Amino acid sequence: MTTSNAExxxxxxxxxxxxxxxRIHWCDGSELENEDLIREMTNGGTLIKLNDQTYPGCHxxxxxxxxxxxxxHLTYICTTNQDDxxxxxxxxxxxxxxxxxxxxxxxxxxxxxxxVVPYVMGPVESPHARYGVELTDSPYVVANMRIMTRMGTAAxxxxxxxxxxxxxLHSLGDLSPERRFxxxxxxxxxxxxxxxxxxxxxxxxxKCHALRLASWQARKEGWLAEHMLIMGVExxxxxxxxxxxxxxxxxxxxxxxxxxxxxxFEGYRVWTVGEDIAWMHVGDDGRLWAINPExxxxxxxxxxxxxxxxxxxxxxxxxxxxTNVALTEDGNPWWEGLSENxxxxxxxxxxxxxxxxxxPAAHPNSRFTVTARQLPNWSEKMEEPAGVPISAMLFGxxxxxxxxxxYQSFDWSHGVFVGASAASETTAASTGQVGVVRRxxxxxxxxxxxxxxxxxxxxxxxxxxxxNLPKIFHVNWFRxxxxxxYLWPGFGENIRVLQWIIERAQGGGEAVKSPIGxxxxxxxxxxxxxxxxxxxxxxxLTIDHKEWAEEMDGIEAYFDKFGDRLPAVMREHVQRIRExxxxx
Ligand code: SAT
Ligand code: MN
Numbered sequence: 227m228t229t230s231n232a233e234x235x236x237x238x239x240x241x242x243x244x245x246x247x248x249r250i251h252w253c254d255g256s257e258l259e260n261e262d263l264i265r266e267m268t269n270g271g272t273l274i275k276l277n278d279q280t281y282p283g284c285h286x287x288x289x290x291x292x293x294x295x296x297x298x299h300l301t302y303i304c305t306t307n308q309d310d311x312x313x314x315x316x317x318x319x320x321x322x323x324x325x326x327x328x329x330x331x332x333x334x335x336x337x338x339x340x341x342v343v344p345y346v347m348g349p350v351e352s353p354h355a356r357y358g359v360e361l362t363d364s365p366y367v368v369a370n371m372r373i374m375t376r377m378g379t380a381a382x383x384x385x386x387x388x389x390x391x392x393x394x395l396h397s398l399g400d401l402s403p404e405r406r407f408x409x410x411x412x413x414x415x416x417x418x419x420x421x422x423x424x425x426x427x428x429x430x431x432x433k434c435h436a437l438r439l440a441s442w443q444a445r446k447e448g449w450l451a452e453h454m455l456i457m458g459v460e461x462x463x464x465x466x467x468x469x470x471x472x473x474x475x476x477x478x479x480x481x482x483x484x485x486x487x488x489x490x491f492e493g494y495r496v497w498t499v500g501e502d503i504a505w506m507h508v509g510d511d512g513r514l515w516a517i518n519p520e521x522x523x524x525x526x527x528x529x530x531x532x533x534x535x536x537x538x539x540x541x542x543x544x545x546x547x548x549t550n551v552a553l554t555e556d557g558n559p560w561w562e563g564l565s566e567n568x569x570x571x572x573x574x575x576x577x578x579x580x581x582x583x584x585x586p587a588a589h590p591n592s593r594f595t596v597t598a599r600q601l602p603n604w605s606e607k608m609e610e611p612a613g614v615p616i617s618a619m620l621f622g623x624x625x626x627x628x629x630x631x632x633y634q635s636f637d638w639s640h641g642v643f644v645g646a647s648a649a650s651e652t653t654a655a656s657t658g659q660v661g662v663v664r665r666x667x668x669x670x671x672x673x674x675x676x677x678x679x680x681x682x683x684x685x686x687x688x689x690x691x692x693x694n695l696p697k698i699f700h701v702n703w704f705r706x707x708x709x710x711x712y713l714w715p716g717f718g719e720n721i722r723v724l725q726w727i728i729e730r731a732q733g734g735g736e737a738v739k740s741p742i743g744x745x746x747x748x749x750x751x752x753x754x755x756x757x758x759x760x761x762x763x764x765x766x767l768t769i770d771h772k773e774w775a776e777e778m779d780g781i782e783a784y785f786d787k788f789g790d791r792l793p794a795v796m797r798e799h800v801q802r803i804r805e806x807x808x809x810x
């Protein structure tokens with residue numbers, strides 16, 4: 227196969243001259259092609275077939291032990307001006323960036339096949355969909371891209387018709403962290419990634435295209451590309467309200483998107499439209515309409531179970547690729563949290579007989595890849611070209627202290643401030659220390675493809691473009707007491723918070739004004755049938771003025787890094803909140 231698009235053809239040939247693959251394979255996305263790939267990988271040992279009775283169509287992949295998470299320190303935005311990348315990104319000049327990686331790509335595919343993977347991000351017929359082509363020497367990447375995007379012939383036809391596509395070049399190289407780079411060239415709509423086979427580093431449609439490059443494009447074109455889930459909450463009246471929510475990686479986005487309300491919430495249902503990324507455009511009605519650019523789920527396995535996320539648990543029972551989970555002697559996948567006690571004779575994520583002294587059996591960032599269509603609560607709106615209208619946006623993270631369970635911003639501008647000042651404890655989704663608080667504006671810190679100061683200006687500017695923007699909230703499911711116990715039960719019970727959010731977005735719901743925003747009035751969060759003390763509820767819904775005053779210092783110091791790219795109104799929010807906090 228080849229293509230009528232000369233630019234694509236030339237680029238494939240040019241790349242082959244540099245990387246020297248033995249073969250070139252143009253992916254059509256068919257079932258047959260996938261079977262061939264899977265067979266090749268199982269024969270070659272990079273995939274292990276799981277028990278066909280209990281996990282039909284499922285496979286396990288073990289990555290290189292040094293290649294298990296995104297590597298933010300090796301991720302670059304290459305722009306002509308350093309200020310355009312901003313203090314939130316590692317930067318290189320485009321010429322330098324190309325030079326740095328091209329030497330590594332030289333002959334990197336020798337002995338391997340180069341796969342040409344055309345893909346669409348978004349429903350294929352959506353006017354908001356975007357196209358890309360990933361050239362990769364990893365069949366594992368191809369199999370994952372087939373699940374995560376609309377990949378194959380239909381995508382190629384779209385590319386040929388429009389002529390526009392993001393170019394993504396990926397090679398495993400020698401998998402050495404010393405020779406690993408994830409380079410973005412937004413001015414050329416190009417990505418070059420080498421030395422890693424891991425999710426966000428290697429499935430280029432995801433974070434590299436749908437967030438870093440798309441955010442750059444979205445700013446130019448007046449829309450938003452965000453690290454947000456999209457969920458529909460159906461209320462007993464049958465109406466469905468769509469929410470978008472941004473949390474840093476591994477902070478429960480997947481669980482929230484698939485929430486199952488407790489029995490006492492009769493008539494409530496949650497529909498999943500997306501669990502990681504939202505592209506939002508202003509509709510004719512002045513509202514923000516969101517599509518999910520992805521087609522699959524790339525979720526964290528540990529902690530996923532019938533009890534915590536029955537929808538995900540059911541979804542990953544078939545046709546799923548597991549990465550870096552443990553293996554039972556019956557050929558089933560296993561991870562911490564799947565069952566209370568680990569089964570006997572486990573093989574750990576590195577293929578060794580598991581002994582507790584070696585640490586967890588499954589890697590803390592082990593993952594499952596599966597088509598969203600298998601979700602019991604799959605929303606058919608996921609295929610809707612126009613997307614869904616968003617009523618409310620949620621920002622949040624993991625905060626053991628400080629942030630209350632929920633609060634509402636006063637208006638759009640204040641909501642942008644709330645998102646911009648969000649912080650969270652770090653998780654295993656990225657290499658580096660786990661559990662330290664870092665600012666993660668809009669959960670986009672690792673994914674914003676340009677200067678965050680400009681990004682906030684762009685967010686603020688949406689007010690001029692849209693007459694009916696969503697209401698903005700902040701949530702924190704992870705508040706702890708002094709003994710380190712979680713105060714809020716989380717999971718399905720989070721519907722209680724969503725209920726208040728939906729009421730507020732409709733202009734109802736009881737609230738009290740505080741310096742940081744509207745807090746739920748006492749009793750406004752439905753706690754019927756919930757085993758929670760009045761004291762716990764109170765600490766979840768009150769703010770400590772002294773702690774918040776310190777937080778304002780931290781926020782201001784963070785904002786200072788953005789110099790004159792920081793929109794002035796952000797400092798005004800800090801000032802106002804400070805003054806109100808000091809008034810008691
Ligand atoms: O590996 S990914 O970047 O796709 C997952 C995540 O960190 O959110
Ligand atoms: Mn994510």
